[in-house]
Amino acid sequence: MIIEMIINFLSFFLNIQVEMADTFRADGKIYVVILVALIILIGIFLYLYRIEKKINDMNKNK
Amino acid sequence: MEELKNLKYIKLFSVSLLIYAFIGGFLFDVPALPILNESIRVLYFHVPMWFTMIFLLLISCINSFYFISRKKIIYDTKSYTYTSVAVFFGFLGILSGMIWAKFTWGSFWTNDPKLNGSAITLLIYLSYFLLRNSISDEIKKAKISSVYNIFAFSMLIPLIFILPRMTDSLHPGSGGNPGFNVYDMNSQLRMVFYPSVLGFIFLGIWISKLKLVLNVLKNDN
Numbered sequence: 001m002i003i004e005m006i007i008n009f010l011s012f013f014l015n016i017q018v019e020m021a022d023t024f025r026a027d028g029k030i031y032v033v034i035l036v037a038l039i040i041l042i043g044i045f046l047y048l049y050r051i052e053k054k055i056n057d058m059n060k061n062k
Numbered sequence: 063m064e065e066l067k068n069l070k071y072i073k074l075f076s077v078s079l080l081i082y083a084f085i086g087g088f089l090f091d092v093p094a095l096p097i098l099n100e101s102i103r104v105l106y107f108h109v110p111m112w113f114t115m116i117f118l119l120l121i122s123c124i125n126s127f128y129f130i131s132r133k134k135i136i137y138d139t140k141s142y143t144y145t146s147v148a149v150f151f152g153f154l155g156i157l158s159g160m161i162w163a164k165f166t167w168g169s170f171w172t173n174d175p176k177l178n179g180s181a182i183t184l185l186i187y188l189s190y191f192l193l194r195n196s197i198s199d200e201i202k203k204a205k206i207s208s209v210y211n212i213f214a215f216s217m218l219i220p221l222i223f224i225l226p227r228m229t230d231s232l233h234p235g236s237g238g239n240p241g242f243n244v245y246d247m248n249s250q251l252r253m254v255f256y257p258s259v260l261g262f263i264f265l266g267i268w269i270s271k272l273k274l275v276l277n278v279l280k281n282d283n
Contacts (some may be wrong), residue, residue: 025165030101032165036104036158039086039113040196048269056274058283 072264079261087255093248097166104162106254110262111155112180116222117263118148118270119187123215126208138204139281141211142194143274145187147266152184167232176233179221186214191242 012060087106095102122144129137159177160170170179193210197203226233 029101029165030099030103032161033088033103033107036107036161039085039157039161040107040154042151043157044265044269047150051269051273051276058276060281061283062173 065241069268072267076261076264076268079257080265083254083258087258090254091250093250101162101166105251106258108155108158108162110259111151111158111219113259114262114266115148115151115155117156118144118266119215119218122148123212129204129208135200135204138208139277140274141208143277144270145190145211147270147273148251149184149187156180167203172232174232175229176226176231179226183218183221186217190214
């Protein structure tokens with residue numbers, strides 16, 4: 001328990017020292033979450049767009 | 063069009079749960095962890111992709127069983143539709159996982175057994191589509207792809223659930239069952255995680271039903 005706490009504390013401390021000047025890691029990596037949520041949303045929208053296009057093509061062929 | 067009749071509640075649940083998950087996912091408190099930092103919130107969006115994929119593949123596998131026992135082509139169309147939507151969710155899971163891995167584990171792809179297992183699973187299911195498209199006879203196509211689909215699902219279970227737990231893995235739950243591990247997820251995370259899983263599963267069912275109508279119409283033409 002205590003050892004775990006010390007390791008956690010140390011890794012937290014080291015992490016601050018090696019943190020890159022990378023905008024994506026800024027503000028506690030919240031931008032990673034935004035990117036992932038965007039990828040999922042855009043992926044779903046593109047997929048729905050493709051389904052709609054197929055339906056439209058089928059209507060045209062009728 | 064009878065497939066679309068029962069969708070009302072599924073749509074309602076899907077939309078409300080996902081709105082809740084996206085608001086709660088960004089705003090609610092999460093435990094402060096080193097390295098992960100705020101990116102623990104990706105859990106709400108990355109893991110439900112896999113839950114949805116596995117759920118849809120299970121439905122697809124059941125429909126393949128139905129086709130083999132009842133010999134009606136609609137079951138094969140159903141299982142094909144559910145598989146195609148499931149593979150789409152699998153790709154979203156891989157993409158979101160790669161982004162998460164880059165900023166926490168340091169690279170887009172590690173040789174983690176869970177990553178490789180899910181990649182192999184997706185490849186197995188991609189060859190399901192190849193197999194289907196290579197056979198022109200309708201009945202033969204349905205028969206062979208149903209059998210292959212059941213085989214593919216029984217390959218998924220060891221590749222995703224069993225093998226990664228037997229070795230060291232960067233994912234939580236290696237050498238144990240992550241579902242019952244109280245240390246990996248606390249109640250704060252669960253409050254958004256489970257609604258998000260349900261919301262994405264309902265969304266997957268919704269998309270599948272739409273695609274099913276499309277595929278049935280395509281078969282009739």
